[in-house]
Each structure stands twice: as structure tokens, then as C-alpha cells.
Amino acid sequence: QAAAGAGSESCAPPVCVLVLGMAGSGKTTLVQRLTAHLHSQNSPPYVVNLDPAVRELPFAANIDIRDTVKYKEVMKQYGLGPNGGIVTSLNLFATRFDQVMKFIEKRQNTSQYVLIDTPGQIEVFTWSASGTIITEALASTFPSVVVYVMDTSRSTNPITFMSNMLYACSILYKTKLPFILAMNKTDIIDHSFAVEWMQDFEIFQDALNQETTYVSNLTRSMSLVLDEFYSSLKVVGVSAVLGTGLDEFFVKVSEAIDEYEREY
Ligand code: GTP
Numbered sequence: 343q344a345a346a347g348a349g350s351e352s353c354a355p356p357v358c359v360l361v362l363g364m365a366g367s368g369k370t371t372l373v374q375r376l377t378a379h380l381h382s383q384n385s386p387p388y389v390v391n392l393d394p395a396v397r398e399l400p401f402a403a404n405i406d407i408r409d410t411v412k413y414k415e416v417m418k419q420y421g422l423g424p425n426g427g428i429v430t431s432l433n434l435f436a437t438r439f440d441q442v443m444k445f446i447e448k449r450q451n452t453s454q455y456v457l458i459d460t461p462g463q464i465e466v467f468t469w470s471a472s473g474t475i476i477t478e479a480l481a482s483t484f485p486s487v488v489v490y491v492m493d494t495s496r497s498t499n500p501i502t503f504m505s506n507m508l509y510a511c512s513i514l515y516k517t518k519l520p521f522i523l524a525m526n527k528t529d530i531i532d533h534s535f536a537v538e539w540m541q542d543f544e545i546f547q548d549a550l551n552q553e554t555t556y557v558s559n560l561t562r563s564m565s566l567v568l569d570e571f572y573s574s575l576k577v578v579g580v581s582a583v584l585g586t587g588l589d590e591f592f593v594k595v596s597e598a599i600d601e602y603e604r605e606y
Pocket of ligand 1: 363364365366367368369370371372393461462463526527528529530580581582583584
């Protein structure tokens with residue numbers, strides 16, 4: 343199994359790491375940090391940017407959707423707003439994704455990881471035909487893992503946390519791929535509170551008891567339903583800004599892929 347730092351020549355196929363998450367959760371910063379980490383381990387990744395609307399990329403992408411599709415032109419040409427422009431840009435790009443696959447295949451002996459940054463608005467990727475086409479093309483050719491980036495500092499309210507977990511769960515259903523929850527921004531707040539909530543139903547209930555909104559009862563029931571999801575979920579706390587948690591991150595990636603290949 344591929345592991346970071348094993349040198350720049352590899353015979354195993356690269357592992358595709360598909361980075362998804364809510365707008366502002368830190369996807370791009372995490373991809374930047376993972377890229378730097380892998381470079382420092384003498385294992386440069388192949389990096390793909392699928393966000394047509396990003397203004398500046400803090401990393402050098404090997405493939406950048408913006409080189410192929412001009413999002414502002416697409417908006418003008420098709421008379422679309424920003425979201426429609428992003429969806430249409432991704433659709434246009436997906437029609438040529440076979441070429442991207444060829445580029446990645448060519449690099450398969452030199453890169454252990456393919457890192458993929460996705461559009462800011464998560465549903466553009468997860469609920470679009472093009473997102474599905476791209477995900478399936480990658481996952482049918484390479485071992486692939488979905489990384490759901492969560493903004494830990496914005497998930498300290500139990501109801502917000504639950505809504506984030508339901509979203510994560512829906513993405514697991516949608517992609518049916520090995521799945522890792524990256525609790526990001528641990529430099530702001532340690533992720534241990536969230537891990538406790540997932541491991542101990544009663545601690546989560548205690549936190550919920552301080553909530554009096556009408557959804558708190560539903561959230562209580564939901565936490566029981568999600569127990570199964572939590573029990574098999576791979577969780578890692580990271581700070582994309584500080585670069586902490588990355589070794590553990592790559593361990594989880596390897597474990598997730600190994601388990602998936604053993605079971606399916
Ligand atoms: P969109 O593409 O716009 O959806 O954003 P994104 O998910 O790619 O997030 P991005 O990397 O642009 O980060 C959003 C903001 O969060 C930026 O201001 C980052 O500096 C900040 N950020 C990202 N990761 C961390 C982190 O680990 N800690 C802290 N404190 N801030 C972070």
C-alpha cells in the first residue's frame with residue numbers, strides 16, 4: 343500500500359485523494375499543505391484543481407480546470423449566475439476528463455498520490471452528473487478515498503455538528519468510497535470534543551440538553567441512527583494552516599483503502 347515518504351519511484355498505482363467539504367472548510371489550504379508535506383517527504387503528488395472559480399491557488403496544480411474552462415466566459419456565454427457558471431464549467435471539463443485520466447495514468451509510476459481539490463460549493467460536485475462522472479472515472483482506475491473536510495471551529499454546537507455529520511453521511515452514500523473525516527482548524531479548537539460526541543452518546547446528549555430548539559429531539563434520535571456511521575468512520579484532526587496531523591492523515595488514507603479492498 344502506498345504510504346507517504348517512501349521515495350519518488352513507486353510501482354503501486356497512485357491513490358486518489360478527493361477533497362470535499364463545505365465552502366470555507368479549508369479544502370484548498372489542506373491540499374496546499376498535503377502537497378508541501380509530500381514534497382518534503384520526497385514523494386511529490388499529482389495535483390488537480392477542479393474549482394473553476396478559485397481566484398488564486400496556493401499550490402502549483404499539474405492540471406487546473408481554469409486552463410481549460412474560463413468560468414466568467416461560461417457565465418456570459420450561457421447567461422448564467424455564479425453557481426450555474428461553476429456547474430456548467432465542470433460539465434464542460436467532465437466531457438474531456440478522459441484526457442485528464444491519460445495524464446494521471448502517465449504519472450502513475452512517479453506519484454504515489456493524486457490530490458484533487460473540488461469547487462467551493464460542495465453540492466456542485468457531489469450532486470452533479472459531472473462530479474459523478476469524474477469520481478467514477480477516478481475510482482474505477484485508481485484506489486480512491488474521499489476526504490470530507492469539516493471546519494471544527496464552526497461545529498462546536500451539537501446541532502450544527504449533527505447537520506455536518508448528516509451531510510458527510512450523505513456523501514458517503516453518494517460516492518460509496520473509502521471515507522475519511524478530516525476535522526480541520528484544530529489550531530483554533532481541539533477536535534476531541536467532536537470525537538467524544540461520536541464515541542459516547544451520553545456526552546452528546548449532555549451537550550444537547552443545553553439546546554431548547556425543536557430540532558434537539560430529532561438530533562437526539564439522529565445521533566443514535568448515526569452510531570453505525572460513526573463506528574466505521576475514520577477521523578483525523580488536522581490543521582491545514584499549521585500542517586499538524588498530516589502523518590496520521592496518510593495513515594488513515596492507507597487504512598481506509600486497505601479495508602475497502604479487503605471487504606469489497
Ligand atoms: P472554498 O473553496 O471557498 O470553499 O474554500 P475552501 O474550503 O477551499 O477553504 P480555504 O482553504 O479557502 O480556507 C478558507 C479559510 O479558512 C481561509 O481563510 C483559510 O486561511 C482558513 N483555514 C483553512 N484551514 C485552516 C486551519 O487549519 N486553521 C485556521 N485557523 N484557518 C484555516
